[in-house]
Amino acid sequence: MEQEDGTIPAGEYVITARSLDEYRAMFGLEDGQVRGRILDCPGGGSSFAAEAGVLGAEVIAVDPVYAMGGERLRREVLGAIENTGWATAHPERFVWDFYGDIAGHQAIRERAAARFLADLDSNPRRYRAGLLPELDFPDAHFDLVLSSHLLFTYADRLDYDFHLAALRELLRVSAGQVRVFPLVDYLGGSCEDLIDALSLDLAADGVRAERVPVEFEFQHGATSMLRLRRG
Numbered sequence: 079m080e081q082e083d084g085t086i087p088a089g090e091y092v093i094t095a096r097s098l099d100e101y102r103a104m105f106g107l108e109d110g111q112v113r114g115r116i117l118d119c120p121g122g123g124s125s126f127a128a129e130a131g132v133l134g135a136e137v138i139a140v141d142p143v144y145a146m147g148g149e150r151l152r153r154e155v156l157g158a159i160e161n162t163g164w165a166t167a168h169p170e171r172f173v174w175d176f177y178g179d180i181a182g183h184q185a186i187r188e189r190a191a192a193r194f195l196a197d198l199d200s201n202p203r204r205y206r207a208g209l210l211p212e213l214d215f216p217d218a219h220f221d222l223v224l225s226s227h228l229l230f231t232y233a234d235r236l237d238y239d240f241h242l243a244a245l246r247e248l249l250r251v252s253a254g255q256v257r258v259f260p261l262v263d264y265l266g267g268s269c270e271d272l273i274d275a276l277s278l279d280l281a282a283d284g285v286r287a288e289r290v291p292v293e294f295e296f297q298h299g300a301t302s303m304l305r306l307r308r309g
C-alpha cells in the first residue's frame with residue numbers, strides 16, 4: 079500500500095522479471111502489435127522494454143522501484159529471483175507447459191533480469207519511476223498499454239477504488255487498447271466479481287471491457303486477459 083511520501087514499502091510487491099516471450103503469450107500479442115509507443119506498467123524487472131526496443135517499439139516502463147537507483151534496484155531484482163521457495167513449495171499450483179519445469183522458469187527469469195539490468199544502464203530513459211493511479215504522461219500518449227501482475231494479482235491489498243482509478247488512468251494515457259493479465263489473484267483466487275463490477279463502471283465511461291482467451295496458463299485457470307477499449 080502507498081505510504082504518505084508516495085512510495086511503497088520495499089518487499090510488499092515482488093519485483094518479477096518476465097521476458098518478451100512471456101508478454102507476447104500473456105497478452106496475446108502478435109508480431110505486428112509490438113510496435114509504436116507502448117507503456118509497460120508496472121515494468122518491474124521485465125526485459126519487455128529492452129527486447130521490444132530491439133524490434134523497433136518505443137517502450138516506456140513505469141514502476142515505483144525505479145526510484146531506488148541502479149545498485150539497490152540491481153540487488154532487489156536479483157534477490158527476488160533467488161527466492162524460488164514459492165515454486166518448490168507449491169509446484170502443483172502452477173501449469174508448467176510454457177516453462178518446462180522450475181529450472182526452465184528460473185532460467186527465463188535470470189535471462190530477463192540480466193537483460194533488464196543491462197538495458198537500465200544503457201537506456202535509462204526507458205525506465206521511469208511512477209506510481210499508479212497517477213501517471214505523468216499526456217492523454218492518448220501510447221498506442222498500447224500493458225499491465226501485468228499488479229492489478230487483480232494483489233487484490234488482497236489494492237481495493238476496488240484503486241483498481242478503478244488505475245484502469246481509468248491507463249485508459250487515459252492510451253490511444254488504443256489497455257491489456258491486463260492475469261485475471262486472478264496471486265493465490266489463484268477468482269477476481270470475477272471485481273472484474274464484473276469494474277466493467278460496469280467503465281461501461282458508464284464508454285469503455286468496452288472484454289475477457290480475451292490467451293494461449294498461456296501458469297496459474298491454473300488464468301487463461302484470459304482483460305482488453306479495454308473506448309467505444
Ligand SMILES: C[S@@+](CC[C@H](N)C(=O)[O-])C[C@H]1O[C@@H](n2cnc3c(N)ncnc32)[C@H](O)[C@@H]1O
Nearest residue numbers: 091092093094095096120121122209210226227
Ligand atoms: C509482480 S511485479 C510485475 C512486473 C512485471 N510486469 C512482470 O510481469 O514481471 C509487480 C510490480 O508492481 C509494482 N508496483 C507496486 N505498486 C505499484 C503502483 N501503485 N503503480 C505501479 N507499479 C506498482 C512493484 O514495484 C512491482 O515491481
